[in-house]
Structures are given as C-alpha cells and as structure tokens.
Amino acid sequence: MERRAFRINGFAVLAGLVVLGIAMAAATQAADTTLLPAAAILWGVVAMIVCTGFVVINPNEAKVVQFLGRYVGSVNDAGFQWVLPFTSKRRITLRVRNFETAKLKVNDADGNPVEIAAVVVYKVVDTATAAFSVDDYENYVAIQSEAAVRHLATTHPYDGHEEGGTSLRDGTEVAAELTAELSERTHLAGVEVLEARITHLAYAPEIAQAMLVRQQATQVVAARTQIVAGAVGMVQLALNRLAEEGVVDLDEERKAQMVSNLLVVLCGDRAIQPVVNAGSLYA
The missing domain is CATH 1.20.5 (Single alpha-helices involved in coiled-coils or other helix-helix interfaces)
Structure with a gap:
C-alpha cells in the first residue's frame, strides 16, 4: 500500500548545508585555526551524506523510496526534494499511458475465426503496488490486456443473432465489458484502466x-x-x-x-x- 515518504524542500536543505559550513568555518577560525582542515573534512563528510538524499521529481512522476531494501514511502511532489540519505529511488510515471494490442486471431462464440485488437488507456494509481507486486507493471498490463481481449472474443459472436444479445460489433457495450474485466485483472499491479476499446475487428482471411x-x-x-x-x-x-x-x-x-x-x-x-x-x- 502506498504511503507518503518523509521529504523536505531540497533548496532549504542545501541552504542549511551552506550555512552549516560557514558557521563551522567561522567557529573554528575563532577558536583555533589549526582545526580548520579537520572542520572542512567533517563538513565534507556531512555534505556527502546529505547529498545522497537529494532527488529531482518531474511533474506527473513519483519516486518510490527504499532504505536498505525496505520501503519507506513514495514522493510525488514535483520539484527539488530531499529524502532520507542512503536511500534508493525508483522512478514511476503517473502519466496516462496507452497502447494497442497486437492483432489476435481467435474463435468467437460461434466458432468463427476472427481478428481482433484493442487500445487500452491506463495510469498508475498506487506506486508501491506497481513497484513491488509485479516484476514489470507495463508488461503485466500488456499481457493481461491480450488475455482479456481473447476472453471477450470467445464469449461473444461476431454478429448478434438474438435481440438483446451482445455481439463484438456492439461498440459501447463491449468496451464497457472489456474495461471492467481489465480493471479487475490489473488491480494487483496498482493500475487503473481508464478505457479499453476495440480498434480492429474482422473475420479471418480464410472465411x-x-x-x-x-x-x-x-x-x-x-x-x-x-x-x-x-x-x-x-x-x-x-x-x-x-x-x-x-x-x-x-x-x-x-x-x-x-x-x-x-x-x-x-x-x-x-x-x-x-x-x-x-x-x-x-x-
């Protein structure tokens, strides 16, 4: 489950680091100038540790923060930020994404071979689930989309035979059914499917x-x-x-x-x- 990570404005931390360096130099010079190299080394070590926490986040982007393999939270505030030092940051895009499945050849509910393809529009809504529940959420969504399109094609005929029945050519009803099924399949990856619609539908060339x-x-x-x-x-x-x-x-x-x-x-x-x-x- 996604949670908010500890973060501070990066410019404020950078300014504090500079002020700390000036203060340490002034105090050391006033007390004993021979300690100035040691103070500089100490400030350099502190600066190196602090700098490991700086991160730049672009709009509609999030960083999943881990400390020694442990998930500590996610940061999605755009700008120059500072999080805990010695942490790894994994980039997860929050932008709306879309792709078109390959043209699949399957048998419809009547057993007729048809070619079908669909376009899927989705976005990540839970960065922690997308990062840790599946190996690759983009590949997961692509594979599940093909599976959902295949299942849809096998449960409906190409043309409707009865009044009230749904066929693959009923665009609105089929799109709603495909979107609902994909939402269930991709929930485990922290993804929300915004729309799924058939873009190609035709009988196979042999028939x-x-x-x-x-x-x-x-x-x-x-x-x-x-x-x-x-x-x-x-x-x-x-x-x-x-x-x-x-x-x-x-x-x-x-x-x-x-x-x-x-x-x-x-x-x-x-x-x-x-x-x-x-x-x-x-x-």
Whole structure:
C-alpha cells in the first residue's frame, strides 16, 4: 500500500548545508585555526551524506523510496526534494499511458475465426503496488490486456443473432465489458484502466469472403421483408379505399388479380412496363 515518504524542500536543505559550513568555518577560525582542515573534512563528510538524499521529481512522476531494501514511502511532489540519505529511488510515471494490442486471431462464440485488437488507456494509481507486486507493471498490463481481449472474443459472436444479445460489433457495450474485466485483472499491479476499446475487428482471411456473402444475403432478406410488409399494407389500403368510396366493385377473382399486379409493381427490383387495357374490364 502506498504511503507518503518523509521529504523536505531540497533548496532549504542545501541552504542549511551552506550555512552549516560557514558557521563551522567561522567557529573554528575563532577558536583555533589549526582545526580548520579537520572542520572542512567533517563538513565534507556531512555534505556527502546529505547529498545522497537529494532527488529531482518531474511533474506527473513519483519516486518510490527504499532504505536498505525496505520501503519507506513514495514522493510525488514535483520539484527539488530531499529524502532520507542512503536511500534508493525508483522512478514511476503517473502519466496516462496507452497502447494497442497486437492483432489476435481467435474463435468467437460461434466458432468463427476472427481478428481482433484493442487500445487500452491506463495510469498508475498506487506506486508501491506497481513497484513491488509485479516484476514489470507495463508488461503485466500488456499481457493481461491480450488475455482479456481473447476472453471477450470467445464469449461473444461476431454478429448478434438474438435481440438483446451482445455481439463484438456492439461498440459501447463491449468496451464497457472489456474495461471492467481489465480493471479487475490489473488491480494487483496498482493500475487503473481508464478505457479499453476495440480498434480492429474482422473475420479471418480464410472465411472473410464466405462471411461477406452471408452478410449480403442477410441484408437482402431484411430489405425484401421490409418491402413486402410495406407493399401488403399499400395493397390493403388501396382495396379498402376503393370499397369505401365505391369507385369500382370487384369480385374475388378480380381482387386477386389486382393484388397480384400491385405486388409485382411494388416488390419488383426493376422498372415495370405497365399494360393499359383500353377495352372492357372483363374482355
């Protein structure tokens, strides 16, 4: 668990070190000038010890401080700082980072091979966990991201088959699910996943052509279904209006012929050439 390390402004410590040196030189010169070299050596030793605690921290950066292998805290205040001497400082960036996974070839929930890739946006929120819980938190996030994308692809079909079901093409729902799963996987590394979204999704090359034909057929069937539904409504409206206004009285046979002709005109995918009957209706 991250905790705040002891720190002092580096310029204040540096100024105190200079004042200490001047004071020691003045006191030694006033007491006995022969002790001046010894005082200078003593001040030099103290200065060397103190200087081991100086550290420069950039914005959106933190330093994990260890003393003889023991974690003593983290410092994330930007600027020139001073911490305990004889400590090691490990740099951890707090900036928002992102990367794109490699294009993975996996089978979706229907068993169809697909190519999928995602972009992951994250940042470190616990420097101690990121430094000590895993060997390399960047590599850990990358591997877990690929595992999460693979799992997502195997639990959803490429195209939705049922209403209410989620497919890989449902961008918002899939992104939310992927982000939630990645957040659980990367919590152990002190990382917060801000967003995860699919950037590449396609059928594998060996079945891409066959799936394209299937998608085209599905779209054609859907379009034809809508056209037929609209044509039936228009025919019914025409028959009802003719009957209500008494324009013409048609028997069942003529009604069937009229319905057939109207459906041909309304549902055809090519221009219709009408034939005008100028003679008797029953000729």
